[in-house]
Amino acid sequence: MATRTTKRELQPSLVSPPVAGIASLFIPGLGQALARQVQRGLTLFGSLLTLVGLFAWQVSLLATREQGIDAKFVKALDRRPAFVIPILALIVILWLWIAWDAYRQAQPGQRGGLSVFALVLALFFILGWKISEINLYKLATELSDAKGPLSRVLWPWEAAVTRDVETTVAGADILSPCDDLPPPSPPVETPGEPYVVADPTCGDLSQQVEEGGVLKTVPGTLLTVVGRGFEPNTETQIWWSDPIGNKFQMRQEGRYLAIMTDDEGAFQIEIHMPYRLIPPSSEGRQVHRVEARQVSSVGDLKFSDALKHNVEKMVETIVLGMMATLFGIIFSVPVSFLAARNLMSGSPLTMALYYITRTLLNIVRSIEPLIWAILAGVIVGLGPFAGVIALTVHSIAALGKLYSESIESIDPGPIEAIQATGATRLQTIMYAVVPQMIPPFVSFSIYRWDINVRMSTVIGLVGGGGIGFLLTQYIRLLDYRSAGIAVWFIAITVATLDYVSAEIRQRFV
Amino acid sequence: MFQIKNLTKIYDDGTVALRDVSFEVADGEFLVIIGLSGSGKSTLLRCINRLIDPTGGQIIWDGVDISAAEPAQLRQIRRQIGMIFQHFNLVKRSNVLTNVLSGRLGYVNPWSSLLHRFPAEDREMAMAALKRVGIADQAHKRVDELSGGQQQRVGIARALMQQPRMILADEPVASLDPVLAHSILEHLERLNQEEKITVLCSLHYLDLVQRYATRVIGLRDGQIVYRGSREEIRAMTDREFKDIYGEEAVRVSVVPQGREE
Ligand SMILES: Nc1ncnc2c1ncn2[C@@H]1O[C@H](COP(=O)(O)OP(=O)(O)O)[C@@H](O)[C@H]1O
Ligand SMILES: [Mg+2]
Secondary structure (H helix, E strand, O other): OHHHHHHHHHOOOOOOHHHHHHHHHHOOOHHHHHOOOHHHHHHHHHHHHHHHHHHHHHHHHHOOOOOOHHHHHHHHHHHOHHHHHHHHHHHHHHHHHHHHHHHHHOOOOOOOOOHHHHHHHHHHHHHHHHHOOOOHHHHHHHHOOOHHHHHHHHOOHHHHEEEEEEEEEEEEEEEEOOOOOOOOOOOOOOOOOOEEEEEOOEOOOEEEEEEOOEEEEEOOOEEEEEEEOOOOOOEEEEEEEOOOOOEEEOEEOOEEOEEEOOOOOOEEEEEEOOEOOOOOOOOOOEEEEEEEEEEEEEEEEEEOHHHHHHHHHHHHHHHHHHHHHHHHHHHHHHHHHHOOHHHHOOOHHHHHHHHHHHHHHHHHHHOOHHHHHHHHHHHHOOOHHHHHHHHHHHHHHHHHHHHHHHHHOOOHHHHHHHHHOOOOHHHHHHHHHHHHHHHHHHHHHHHHHHHHHHHHHHHHHHOOOOHHHHHHHHHHOOOHHHHHHHHHHHHHHHHHHHHHHHHHHHHHO | OEEEEEEEEEOOOOOEEEEEEEEEEOOOOEEEEEOOOOOOHHHHHHHHOOOOOOOEEEEEEOOEEHHHOOHHHHHHHHOOEEEEOOOOOOOOOOEHHHHHHHHHOOOOOHHHHHOOOOOHHHHHHHHHHHHHOOOHHHOOOEHHHOOHHHHHHHHHHHHHHOOOOEEEEEOOOOOOOHHHHHHHHHHHHHHHHHOOOEEEEEOOOHHHHHHHOOEEEEEEOOEEEEEEEHHHHHOOOHHHHHHHHOOOOOOOOOOOOOOOO
16 A cells, blocks of 8 residues: 555656646546546546536426426526525535646645545535435424324333223204204103203304305304213213214314213203204204213223234234244255355356356345345235245345355364264264254354344335234324334344344354 | 385376375384475375375275275275374364264264264273373363363374274374474374384474384375485484475474483
8 A cells, every 4th residue: 555655656747737727627537637646536527427417416306397407407596595506606616626636636746635525525415415305404393293103102001901991971952953843852861860951952053154265163052061960070071963973072172072070970061052064955953962971991901902913913923934934944955055165066067056056046135025025925915925935035045145155164174084984974964064064054043033033023014914014004094002012012022032042042153 | 014006196186296106014103204295295194094086006905905995895994094183173063072982983883873872882982082092081071172182182082983903193293282292192102002003194393203203204296205214214314304395494393302212
């Protein structure tokens, strides 16, 4: 290294500094090349070209509808001046800097200097920030919105247990609008039974009217709802049931309406009749109903369905990973013989087989298990089987390579020593080869088992079965607690596995 | 009586490792082979038990031509020839006893040996062999926990299990400290003298050769360039030394033991 640098310093520039500077002004990097710094010139030229390319791409993204470079640029400048102007300025500065750098490099005894590369890096960083849509402001402002879902994911255990619930309901009919006939009479009260009465028993629903382009709500008739005979000191929800059978919990100022019963199990509340659109087809008298409901848990705590499904899928996941590992080991052992150079160097035919096997293994291994899962899903459909196929294929390739490398690296000494005792070929394998193969074999297999179970937790994300599949479903249903249970299970499993596989490997190696 | 006639070995890549080598060894002899590294010592020793197949020539032991032996017969012959290696060639992860017992593989039932089952008398014999080389207390340790000198003793014990009539030792002390070299070679010497086992051993250090050899042959570029008796090797001149080891060679010696002669 040192000798190379001194050699370079001894070689003078082919051109004078001003010529080098001007050359780089026309073709960035040319001046450096003329100053016998071809690599530096090429690097700077390539960097500038890439930066200009990335910048042009970003500009055209800002103005997709415009035709022509000028129009695009003007539009982009108009939309994001804070992005376009500084980058453009920096690129121009870089261009000039490269020319100045060429001038300096061409001076005798003047070599190196990294400041120009610092500018290149800075530009790449700024463009990269834009391209990868990094937005710290968004992260900061939207983090608080995600607090609810996140906290449910982080501590999901309320969803792990449930109780059976029992609902106590009582209601009173309300006519809307009032007419000439007598309104519905209040229900008959049976002592000890829940009972609700409303006053009046007819009235107008809330209306929405447009006033100067703005929607306004005209509150409906105020009802006084009185309830008796409920569970004392218990939250009671107020529901509305319209004539076409829709029931909904009433809201007031955006909150669900609920009231606590008193010591006698009675309550009183005033509500406005809600806004309801009744289809014109429903004719005749429209009888609504106001209801009071108490939901109470009865019976013992029991495991929720979410927990049960998660346990089931976790077991499926672990089994999936183990099956894939097992198949992977079974198939990769013969494959590894074909991929071991020391075993295959006998004839040109075996050598050809060796190269084919090696190449195939490398290709298969470079395709991620998630992609194999998608491909397998196309063949056998979504589900754990697709996951098993994907992980098996990848395991064969990965283990085949590792096993074959450990076959290649076994010590031939013991083999010749055992042969020299007059042992048969089989005895030689048993006494000299197998003992050397066991540690890497066990170690790599456990390692692969570890990877496979880990992978099987996410292979469901692409339809490969296991807990990942459940996790995506819960997230789509916005059921963050159940999703949280899945996340916890995955974390616990992976951590346990980590520990167990490290222990086993330590024992054997 | 052991004879080698016109032995030649040419490797696949064209290297001529042995060129028309002929010599005889009387029973009970301690023959030392000397020569620079690359001169063909290992090739010669490995041809004798056919770990390497010779290209030409004959190896005749008590009238049997080893170089022409069929596989089954070859195994019969091999089990009577113990072999000791420079790098011990033990299965490092197995324990000492298993390594020693593997010397018995040529004698036991091949199938039960696959399950690591050995007759009780073989186990007793293994313990006796270990006692003989002074490491009976290490029997249940893994080989890689032993020192180099101890490992080579395991190698000797493994060879003893073959109840050999001949021992081939390929630079048995080259990877050991000089002090340990004597103790290993003394074991071989005792076997040679007490049990009349013929020993063919390659060695590097001239003073070890002078101390242990009953006869010496010198190899250079695959050819025999020196033959000498015990007395002759002790009186070896610088000229003869340089014929074998080349002009640049200087005599180096092992740390004096202070207990010889
Ligand atoms: N497997 C082999 N293939 C080709 N050439 C070999 C092989 N083994 C040894 N040789 C060559 O044969 C010659 C003798 O080697 P060897 O018998 O190992 O000598 P020594 O044991 O005296 O050092 C050397 O030139 C060596 O390079
Ligand atoms: Mg050698």
